[in-house]
Each structure stands twice: as C-alpha cells, then as structure tokens.
Amino acid sequence: MKQKPIFIKKNSFDVEPFSTQKLEHSLLRSGASEEEIENIISKIQTEIYDGISSIEIYKKVFAYLKKSNRTSASRYSLKRAIFDLGPTGYPFERLVAALLREKGFKTSVSVILNGECVTHEIDVLAEKEGSVYAIECKFHSDANAVSNVKIPLYINSRFLDIQKQWNTNSKNTTHLKQGWLVTNTRFTIDAINYAKCVGLTLLSWDYPLNNGIKDNIDSFDLYPITTLINLSKDEKTTLISKDIILVKELYENKIVLEKMQITSDRIVKILNEVKELYKI
Template sequence: MKFKEIDVTKSSGEKVRFSLDKLRNSLSKSGASKTVIDQILNSVRDELYQGISTKEIYNRAFALLKKQNSHYASRYKLKKAIYEFGPTGYPFENFVSAVLKYSGFNTKVGQILQGKCVTHEIDVVASKNGNTIIIECKFHSEEGRNCNVKVPLYIASRFKDVKTHWDLKPQETDLNECWVVTNTRFTEDALKYGKCVGLHLLSWDYPKGDALKDRIDRLGLYPITVSTLLTNREKQFLLSRDVVLCRDLIGDSFYLDHLGVSETRKQNILKEVKTLCNS
C-alpha cells in the first residue's frame, strides 16, 4: 500500500485522503521547530493504516509533541480544549465574552432583552464606540456537529424582534449588528443565509484570517483547558468559578491553593500558562 493511498476517517464518519501537509500546518501552529515537526511527521506516517481515525492521528501527534514540550502541546490542542469546556454552553459564552473584552468591548453575559413581541435571553451583549451588538453562542461538546441553516434563521428572527423594540425609543447606543459564534463550523447553507441577512458569522475557521482560532492566537487568549498539567477535575472547578482563560488563572492563582495543589506543581502550572500567554 502506498502512503498516498491512505484514507482516514473524520469524526463525522466521512472518509478523506490523508494530507501530510495539513498535519504539518497544524503542528506548525504549536510553535515547534521544523526539526521537531519533521520527527513527529515521520513517526506518525510510519503508524498510519487504512481507515485510521483523525482522532487517533491527533492523539499520537499530541503525545509526541508533549514529550518535546508541554507548551507546544498546549497550543496544538487548542481546538480540543474548547470541546473540554463541558456539556453546557455557559463556559463558552464566558470565553467569547472574554475574547471580545480584549478587543475593546464592554460585555455582559446572559442578558434579558425586550423584543417587540417577547423577551429574549441573549448569550453576550457587547458595546463599543456607541454601538451595541448581540451575540448568540452555539457550543458543541462533540466533534463533527456543525451549525446548519436553522441556526442563523432562528437567530435572525430574534435579532429582528429585539432591534424593533430597541429602535422604538432613544438608546445610549445603536443596535445594528448580531453575531453568531460557534466552536465548530457552519454549513454552506448557514453561511449563505447568514451573509444574505447581514449576520456576522464567526466559527472555528471562518472568516479566513479572522476566525475564532486566529483571534485566540493573535491575542494569546488561550482557554484554561489547554493546560497539560491541570487535571480534568481541576479544570472543571476553575470553569465553575468563571476562570476560563489562562490569563485569569495568573491573577487568581489562589484557586490552586483552594484545590490543594502543591507549591511546586502550582509554580509549574503558572509557568505553563504564562508561557502560553506570552507566546
């Protein structure tokens, strides 16, 4: 069997041809050197077999990267780390709010806004330069689940109802924009409809160059779940205390004391998250 004939199985069940270049690009975002990346690629390539899952390839590459440097591994696992927010969407809403704050917005999470017909619970309300935007967050805790056209259809109608009421009386800010943010992807129909009605769509890889993953890397706003040193229990405890960013933990390190983390381990964890924030 030739290497180029290897097909891999995506989380959705779809079979696609394995791309060494795609894996190389993914690893390069970790910050690892070309030498380290080449070593990992050679190891992974030797272990491929027909029908291997992309998850298995990721796990193997992650393990090899972690052996080299935990900081590289943390950056590499960014997408998976967001899935680790848990079964509810609340930590993701806090995360989106935090990303917008570092872009200069004043934000509030879980706000009730009056519409012309009914009230609506809005995930995030953000204001900047005299303008207010409302953001709906669609979080999926499992890979392979994308936002279909029903999502922008539903959100566009909610936005119309809120805006109609908003414009009935003078407000401190204008409301002219609605965002839909997801940690996965939009289907083609969802993108087409969203753009047609004027929604701002933000997904893991859309829009190109300014997608969610690009904003995280550009601002150094890594979720606490990227840590390779914190346990799952510790991550969930921190998320329950609204500590969603590595930057948050630096300022609220007393939570590690509350968890009973030893001083040596505490310093290693803080070193890891500081390195990420400054990368």
C-alpha cells in the first residue's frame, strides 16, 4: 500500500509534502557522503510528522550532519548563515560585491551618485568592459520576507534617474548600462515579470534557476564567516564589526583570531574548518 505523504510547513506558511529527494539533493550539495546521507534520511524519516516545520527539519538534519561531517554542516547551513550576517545590510552588500569580483567585475560599495533629479546611494557599483551596473541589495533578516513588485518599480526609477545623468556626462568614459536588484530571500512572480519587462536584472537565493546566490557562493567557495561552526555567535559579530565578512578574508587575516584572545587549540580548529570550506 502506498504510504501517505507527510506535509511540512514552509517558512512562507505554505505546506508541501516532505521530499526525501530534495533533502538528499541538499545534502549532496553540502558534500556529505552517500553513507552519511543515507543515515540522516533514515533517521529523519522516523522523526517527522504532519505539520512539522521546515525549520525544525533543518535543525534536526544540521545536528546529525554536524556530528558526522562539520564541513558539510557548514555548507548546509549557508542560507541561515546569510541571515546571520544582519541586522544591517552592509555585510550582505560586501558578499554581493565579492561574488561579482569573482565574475571579473570591478566593484565599489556604498557609492553616492548624482541623478538627473536627486542624489542616490548605490549599494554596489560594478564595472566590466566599459559597462557599469548599479546594484541595489535588499537584505532581509526574516526568512518569510519577499520582495514584491513595488521594490523593482522603485529601484528601476532610481536607476533611470542615475542613468540619464551618467550617460550625458562627458567626463564619464563608461556607459551606465543596467540596474540590478539582489535579495537574500525571494521575489514574487509580479516582481520577476516586471523586471524582465524593463530589463532589470534580479538575483535571489534561488533565482535565476541554477544561478542564484547559493549556486554562486558554492561555485566560488565564497562562504560568509557565519557558516563557521567553530566560531561563537559573539566571535562572528566581532569579526563582522572588523569588516571580515568572508571565510577567505579570515584566512588572509588569521592574526585577528589571536588578537581576539582565542586559544591556540581553537584557532587550529577554526583554521582547519576555514581551509576545508575555502578548499585551500
């Protein structure tokens, strides 16, 4: 007899049937072994029930993975780690700028530009091959938050104001080509359709398909320090306050761990985790 599906509550308050295939895919992407994945799925299947939240499942999976493979647990926690970059949006802007540099862009963060009508602060300004892109980053601390159509409407109007001023200024040797909107959560369908219509590039956790934030971070190993299991919450906050946002940056500034009076044994553990994530 076919087993009755178990329905789980998503962050958006929607419900969907629990999928072992989706869980397996997430664990594979984290780098877990086939044996680890099989063991975790078999345990989770005995513990879930109708109405369980996706957050509760995440916590259970993370706990099991942390016991068997701490590096994979760090990668598995990426979505939560990006939320932990808050409460301000600046660390997220730095992460977006770093991703763009990996793609060959020159970037600047928090740039003031004159528009035809008013002055605007641009979160990230990116330039490549003579074309410039004005990028607005919408960071959300709430996993349920989505960017509706009002956000790209507003961002596109700002971009058009800046574009008129930039491209008519004889001192500029580059062309302000396009506006971008980046968020760590999701866009509504109307927001996506509007952006397509006006030529605004969108980037979210999982959009575009197979080229969202998660895919890009995994591709370039640009993990935020908030993924590190061997750091405490307070230590992560301290590092972010020192403008160390990425695992890569922590590796390049190891001395900061000593200055934070972290014991040598813990520093070794932290740096071993860093090396695994950064694939050094």
